[in-house]
Amino acid sequence: MAAHRVHPQSQATGISFLPTATDVPADQHRKRGHSCLPTRKCLVTSCVAFLVLGVVATAIAVGITFGILTKPADRTYHPCRTASQHPGFLCEDRTTCLLPSLLCDGKMDCEDGGDESAAYCGQMPSSLPQNLIFKCPNRKTWIYVDRVCDIRNDCGDCSDESVSQCPACPGWRCDTVFFADCACIPRSRCRNGIQDCADWSDENLCND
Numbered sequence: 001m002a003a004h005r006v007h008p009q010s011q012a013t014g015i016s017f018l019p020t021a022t023d024v025p026a027d028q029h030r031k032r033g034h035s036c037l038p039t040r041k042c043l044v045t046s047c048v049a050f051l052v053l054g055v056v057a058t059a060i061a062v063g064i065t066f067g068i069l070t071k072p073a074d075r076t077y078h079p080c081r082t083a084s085q086h087p088g089f090l091c092e093d094r095t096t097c098l099l100p101s102l103l104c105d106g107k108m109d110c111e112d113g114g115d116e117s118a119a120y121c122g123q124m125p126s127s128l129p130q131n132l133i134f135k136c137p138n139r140k141t142w143i144y145v146d147r148v149c150d151i152r153n154d155c156g157d158c159s160d161e162s163v164s165q166c167p168a169c170p171g172w173r174c175d176t177v178f179f180a181d182c183a184c185i186p187r188s189r190c191r192n193g194i195q196d197c198a199d200w201s202d203e204n205l206c207n208d
Contacts, residue, residue, distance in 0.1 A: 075119040077129045086146045087131050089115060100132035100144035134160060151184050158182035172206040174199065 078090035080097035088097040091110035102109050104121035114120075118127075125133050125142045135142045136155035143154045149166035159165070161182035169184040174197035176185060185196045190206035197203075 075114060075117060077120075079129075079131070082146070084146070089129070089132065091115065099146045101146050103128065103132065103144070136160065151181070151186055153180045153182050172197070172202055174201050 078094070080088040080090040082088040082097055082099050084099075086099060088099060089103055090097050092112050092114055093110070096110060098109050098115055103115050104124060106116070109115050120127055120129070125135075132145055133142050134145050134148050137157060137159050138155070141155050143160060147154050148160045151161065151169075151171060154160050161184060163183065166184070171184050171186040171188075172190055173184050176183060176196055177198055178196065181196065185202060187206065189196050190202050193203070195203060197206075
């Protein structure tokens, strides 16, 4: 009697045979790996990164343009006296003496533009010659020294127009009724029909 060969059947025995690597198609190997296509999260992260870099680049460009991040050129301040006997700024021509308030006003008054250079205008008021500015007691406000004693309340507390700063009043001294006048008014406002002094002395005693 001829021998019968028995072939194993997976259905009958419950044993399954796993395919080998050579049996798996190549395209299925590629599907199991990481996808090379960018995800939405990757795109958002990239956009945010480029946005931050753009903001930083813009800030650096603005800083360089306005002289904030650049090192000021070396300049030596030369003091002088103006016609009104205020401390002044001497231009490089050694002839022109500017009032302090002409520094960094956006207009070049020195031929070489030294009064508008980053050396003085880069980080005001610390970059300005300190003898050309007056710092108000509140430490937040400052003015040029030629604005002290100009019969205007520039500091807001009259410290730039106080008697200690301005012993001589070029107009009429009194306790004024207007905040901007401090304690001195121009004589042109005497006897003009408007009360400027609390005691009406500008209308009764002052002569224009």
